[in-house]
Amino acid sequence: MTTPIENLLAQTINISEIPALPEAARWAIYTTLTMDISAEDLSKIIKANPSLALKILKIANSPVYTRDTPVATIKDAIILLGYKTIKGIILSVTIKDLFTEKQSGWFNYKGFWLHSIATAFVSGEIAKLINYTPDDTVYAAGLLHDIGKIIFLLSTEEQYFEVIETIENENLTFNRAEMKIFGFDHTDVADFLFGHWKLPEKLILPIQEHHKQALSQPGGYTTASHILKISNEIAHIAGFPSHNNEPAYEVSETILLTLGIINEDLDIILQNLKKNIASLVDILNLPKTDVKGYFEILSSANKELGKMHLANQQMVKDLKTKKRIVSELNKLSILFLKEKDIETALGTALRITLYNFRFSSVSCEFYLNSERSIFYKVFFPKLYTEDGKTITSLEIEERRKIISRDAGNTSGLEDNEHVTIFYLDSGEGGELGKLFVESDTKIVPGDLRIFFDQFSLGLNNIKLHLTNKIKTEKLNIAVKQLKDENERAQRLARINELILENSPLGILSINEEGLITTFNKKAQAIMGQDLKNKNFFQLDIFMENNLQATLNRIVTQEKSGDVTLRKAGGDLTFHLDTNLIAGTGQLLILIHDITERVEDEKSTIQREKMATLGELASGIAHNLRSPLAVVKGIPELIISDIEEKNLRIIKRTDGKEEEDSGVKEDMELISRSMEKAFAIIDSIMDFSKMETGKFEATAMDEIINEVYLLLEHRLKEKQIRFKNNTSGLVIFGNRNMLVQIFLNLMANSIDAISGSGTIEINGKGEKDRLKIHFLDNGKGIGAEDFDRIFEPFYTTSGKANGSGIGLSVTRTMVNLHGGSIKALPNKGGGTVIEIIFPVEGRSHG
Missing domain, CATH: 3.30.450.40 (GAF domain)
Structure with missing residues (x-):
């Protein structure tokens, strides 16, 4: 898997522009690293390259090497110069000749090669000085340590000009300028090149590491890396920079100590560099450079420091x-x-x-x-x-x-x-x-x-x-007064805000367009939706109940009034008060929830009505019972005589006589009707005598199970499924009344279901009350009958069935427990009766 820097290199460096490594150079590198060769074999390799052979003979005959007679053969040159020198010459000549110098005008090719050769020579000298055996390896590394710059130049000449500008303008070293422009430096390019040339790892590693700052710290790096880094620095201070405007280099004292090199050693190395580089510079056609000794460099530096010291003294005096x-x-x-x-x-x-x-x-x-x-x-x-x-x-x-x-x-x-x-x-x-x-x-x-x-x-x-x-004192007094007033205003605003948010009233204000501008939590809870930026008259709850005209009348004319909102959980009644907020053009609306008061008033009226009706019904029932008993006895006597005496009733029609069998049937009908009338009178009497009796806590399961046993035969007869979901609930009340309440409701549900169906009882405890839902999937109740089914003598079951007393009696018994009962629509069809009992039963008897 390639790394990000390898991807960058592949995108930047054109591999086709990189020349192949010459065979002589490859031989020089590999023999340097891995093996030796005889003088005869080496002579053959050199003779194969006439230009190389000529340059080697030229060096062998230079004044640097003392001899009695001229060197005429390559073999004699090898013996005179030695294998290591010959390999260095081969590597230097072939690598330099490999890359054609571009006429860029801004890149110093000759300075580059001088720096590379000087670094290689110093690397070899240090290796010999410290007895580092693979001294040929560091020589090769020194010669090739900056080769990545040439590859940069071949592939990205215009961009690389930016590197030179950055070096000169920002005083950066080559590798830092390259990292800034490209994201990688010439050591990364060298690694890329050596991979292309398939060179050994031991040659690549010191080149990769020679710019690392951490080399100046002990441990973690190879001796070859230390040698190459210090040789590069020595070449710079000796007058061999790779570019004229590079920042000044310093020799790392830590590395000198690590390698065991003293100042006298450095002076010897620089003198040897001056003595030996001349011949190599000559054959490579490079400009001659005067190499100063290390102590001469130090002396020159001290003179400059003296001048700087005098200038600094004057500067210090001026600064003082x-x-x-x-x-x-x-x-x-x-x-x-x-x-x-x-x-x-x-x-x-x-x-x-x-x-x-x-x-x-x-x-x-x-x-x-x-x-x-x-x-x-x-x-x-x-x-x-x-x-x-x-x-x-x-x-x-x-x-x-x-x-x-x-x-x-x-x-x-x-x-x-x-x-x-x-x-x-x-x-x-x-x-x-x-x-x-x-x-x-x-x-x-x-x-x-x-x-x-x-x-x-x-x-x-x-x-x-x-x-x-x-002015400030007066201003401070004014500011303090203003601050005090502001704090008082903030306290009042906070108090008003708390009053508004904790008010039991819904409070909101609307502008002239009817848009709600402010509101409290209670108002939002009443309306059941987010009120922000909503039109008051078009709120969902008002639209669903078609109350726009009523609201408009209250707001514009009456200034106050009641509205009733029909919701799934029951009707809600609110009283609205409106008042214009002076100077704002906005209208304040106060919403009073009067549902409980209305319900209490209804309950009071209903109780009074029921009490009056009970007394009236009791009197009527008592007065009717005696005459109706007489009426009831006559058809019974007639039927008895007909049956006991075997009488026949003869009727005459158009002079003809025939038996009239319909009389007995009529008498039987009158008798049945009278029985029903007496049943109604009994119900009225029971209704008028209703009492609360003893109240106690009872398990809801027990009440429902008792009712189920009483009506089990009717449920099975109609194949009605029954579900009781009141397990664990406790109800406080009169057991007989509670049984009668649910008996009446279940009997009504059985009558309402024509075929097989379902009756379900669900219960739920809510804070201080118990909510019971009694559901069936029978024929249901029309919306117009919801408020009337609990009225006395009102029935929806037709003339033949029911007295209209059952649900009225049921509501009275619920009220006696301090509860409420109402009918709700069932989305799945049928009827839902909702009964709410207080946790602690309250008797109104």
């Missing part, structure tokens, strides 16, 4: 002078910022001036107004004269007085030729006063003008301070 002036300016600035009394500040400032600048005296006339001034003088008093010299005290004396602005000459100072006058500028085109400086010389330092400008500025600031102080 500037520092003193700045220090005095700071003292004055601190004084004028700290001291707000004019006379105290003036005296202290004059003393600072006198003491630090050693004048004879310093005086100031400060204008208090258009007529009067303060004259303040400080001076070193003269004690006596000795041998023509005046002796002065080191103690400063001062004088102060109020003078007239019309006095003219101020204490004679203006006539003194040794007095210099500075006018104190107010900064607004006027004057604050005059400053008199008396000195033995007429020369006043130029920087003193800045000092006195600061003097003027400070005094002017004090004067402004005195003016602003009164």
Whole structure:
């Protein structure tokens, strides 16, 4: 898997532009690293390259090597120069000849090759010095350590020009400039190149590491890496930089210690470099460079350091002078910022001036107004004269007085030729006063003008301070009052906010378009939706109940009124009060939830009505029972006579007589009807005598199971499924009444289901109440009957069935328990009866 830097290299470097490694160079590298070769075999390889052979013979016959006769054969040259030197020459010549120099004009090819050869030579010398056996390896690494720069130049000439500019403009080294432009440097490119040339790892590693800063720290890196890094640095300081404007290099003292190299060793290495590089430079057609010894380099550096030291001393002296002036300016600035009394500040400032600048005296006339001034003088008093010299005290004396602005000459100072006058500028085109400086010389330092400008500025600031102080005090009082008022307003706003949010009333305001601008939690809870940016008249709950006209009438005409909202959980009744908020154009709407009050009123009316109806019904039933008993007995006697005496009823039609069998049937119908009438009278009597009896906690399961046993035969007869989901609930009430309540409801549900169906009872405890839902999937109840089915004598079951008393009695018994009952629509068809009992039953009997 390739790394990000390998991807970058592949995108940047054109592999087709990289030449193949010559066979002679490959041989030189591999024999350097892995094996030796005979002089005869080496001679054959060199002879195969005439140009290379000529250059080797030229070096062998150079003045560097002492001999009695000229060297005429390659074999003799190999013996004279040695294998290592021959391999270095081969590698140097073949690698240089491999890359054609581009005519870029801005890249120093000759400097590059000189630096590479110098680094290679120094690497070999250090390896020999410390007895590092693979010295040929570090020579090869030194020669190739910067080869990545050439590959950069071949593939990215225009971009690489940016690297050179960055080096010159930002004083960066090659590798750092390359990293900034490309994201990788020439050591990464060299690694890429050596992979293409298939060179050994032991040659690649020191080249990869020679720019690492961590090499200067002990441990973790190879000796070859240390040798290459220090050789690169030595080549730079010896006058062989790879580019003319590279930053200055320093030799790493840590690496010298690690390798055991001392300054004398470095001087020998540099002398050998000077002696041996000349011949190689000549055959490679490179410019000759004078190599200085290490101690000569140190001496030259010391001279430059001496010059810099003298320049620095003068700079330090100038800086001290500037520092003193700045220090005095700071003292004055601190004084004028700290001291707000004019006379105290003036005296202290004059003393600072006198003491630090050693004048004879310093005086100031400060204008208090258009007529009067303060004259303040400080001076070193003269004690006596000795041998023509005046002796002065080191103690400063001062004088102060109020003078007239019309006095003219101020204490004679203006006539003194040794007095210099500075006018104190107010900064607004006027004057604050005059400053008199008396000195033995007429020369006043130029920087003193800045000092006195600061003097003027400070005094002017004090004067402004005195003016602003009164304004500030008044402003502070006003700000404090405003802050107190703001805090009171915030407290009131917070209290109002708490009142609004915790109010039992729904509160909101609307603008002229009907949009809701503010609202509290209660209002949002009542409306059941987010009220932000909603139109009050078009809220969902109002739209569903078609209340737009009612709301408009209440808001625009009546200013208050009641609205009833029909919801799935039961009807809600609210009272609305409206009031115009003065100066805002907005309308305040208060929403009172009066549902409970309305229900209580209904319950009270219903109880009163039921009590009255009970008394009336009892009287009527009692008075009807006697005459109806007579009426009931006559058809029964007729039927008895017919059956016992075997009588026949004859009717005559058109003179013909025939038996009339319909009379008996009519009598039987009258008898059945009378039985039903008596049943109704009994129900009315029971209704009028209803009492609460004993209340106690009872398991809901027990009540429902008792009812189920009473009606089990009817449920099975109609194949009705029954589900009881009240397990674990406890109800507080009169057991007989509770059984009657659910018996009436279940009997009604059985009558409402024509075929097979389902009856389900669900219960749920909610805080202080118990909610029971009694469901069936029978024929259901029309919406118009929801409010009437609990009225006495109202029935939806037809003329033949029911008295209309059952559900009315049921509601009365529920009310006696302090509960409520109502009918709800069932989405799946049929009816839902909702009964709510309090946790602690309340008797209204």
